[in-house]
Amino acid sequence: MKLWLRVFLTGFALWLLTVVVTFATGNPNLIPTLVLLGSFLVPVTFVLWAFTRRHSSEVTSELLFSTFVTGGVLGVLAASLLETYLLHPNPLFFLGVGLIEEAAKLAALAFLCRRLQHKFAIDGIILGASVGFGFAAFESAGYAFTALFTQQGLSLMTLVETELLRGVLAPVGHGLWTAIVGGVLFSASGSRHFALTWRLLGTYLGVAVLHAFWDGWQSIAQVITDIARDPHLFTLLSWGGLVGVSLVGIAWLLVVRRQADREVYAPLWRIPVAR
Incomplete structure (x- = not known):
């Protein structure tokens, strides 16, 4: 059995066991383990x-x-600081969140990988995903802990529901977006130093827009539902929008991955075949 699958199955079994024991005993000391x-x-x-x-x-x-731990923590801290002092409630709030968080993750990735001698796009995708998933993990821990506190008191059920939802959505969130930018960042680097190119800038702005749609889609769905005066539309629009944003991100990553493969195998195509 592959390592990643073994880690997932073991971790999921331990999480389920922790959920059962926490509900059975009501022991608050188990909450950090659960989170x-x-x-x-x-x-x-x-x-x-x-x-x-x-x-x-x-x-x-x-x-x-x-990249996972340091990049994730640096990204979360930088994003928190910038969002606190730069953002205010307005129609462009979610776009501001997307721009700040994607910039924080990109900066963390570039800083931690600056000493690499060779920068292959496929490695940029992997390391970018690592920074993004690290960011997502620490952010999810914060959301799960916050979900524990409700107006009715502590709610383990809300905590578990939050973790399940964010776990299901994690593969098409931060890790996906930073993988896209990471692949382009490394691909644009023809030497040991990272290069700021128009393609990199356009990619950064694009994933920031995807991020903004992901965060703000429920608000958009609510506005459309109110205009249509059909409450049944909200659930359909909410999930349909998230699926649409996810598909765009996945398709974009596949394009970046295909370009990365060409970069890796291009030298082989130039080798003359003996006759």
Whole structure:
């Protein structure tokens, strides 16, 4: 059995066991275990799966750990600071969130990978995903912990529901967006140093817009529902919009991945065949 699958199955079993014991005993000391297992399981699994597809030996397990933990924490802290002091409630709020969080993750990725001698796009996708999933894991832990507190008191059920929902959506969120930008960042670097190109800028703005639609789609769905005066539309529009944004992101990543493969195998195409 592959390592990533073994980690996922073991982690999921431990999370379920923790849920059962926490509900059975009501022991608050188990809540941190529940939050951490639920928030980190899917991100860690996807990073391990992506790691097996790296191209360069420079992409070590130490670098992967650094991008996941350090990159994730730096991204969350930078985004929190900037959003607190720069954003105010307005129609463009979610676009501001997308621009800030994607910039924070991109900066963390570039900083942590600046010393790589060779920058292959496929490795940029993997390391970008690692930063994005690290960001998602720490962010999800915060959301899960906050969900515990309700007006009726502590609610373990709300915490579990939040972790399940964010776990299901994690693969098409932060990890996906930063993987796209990471692939383009590395692809644009013809030397040891990262280069700021129009393609990179356009990609960053594009994933920020995807991020904004992802965060703000429920508000858009509510406005459309109110105009149509049909309450049944809300659920359909909410999930339909998220699926649409996810499909756009996945298709975009596949394009970046295809370009990365051409970059890796291009030297082989130039080797003359002996006759």
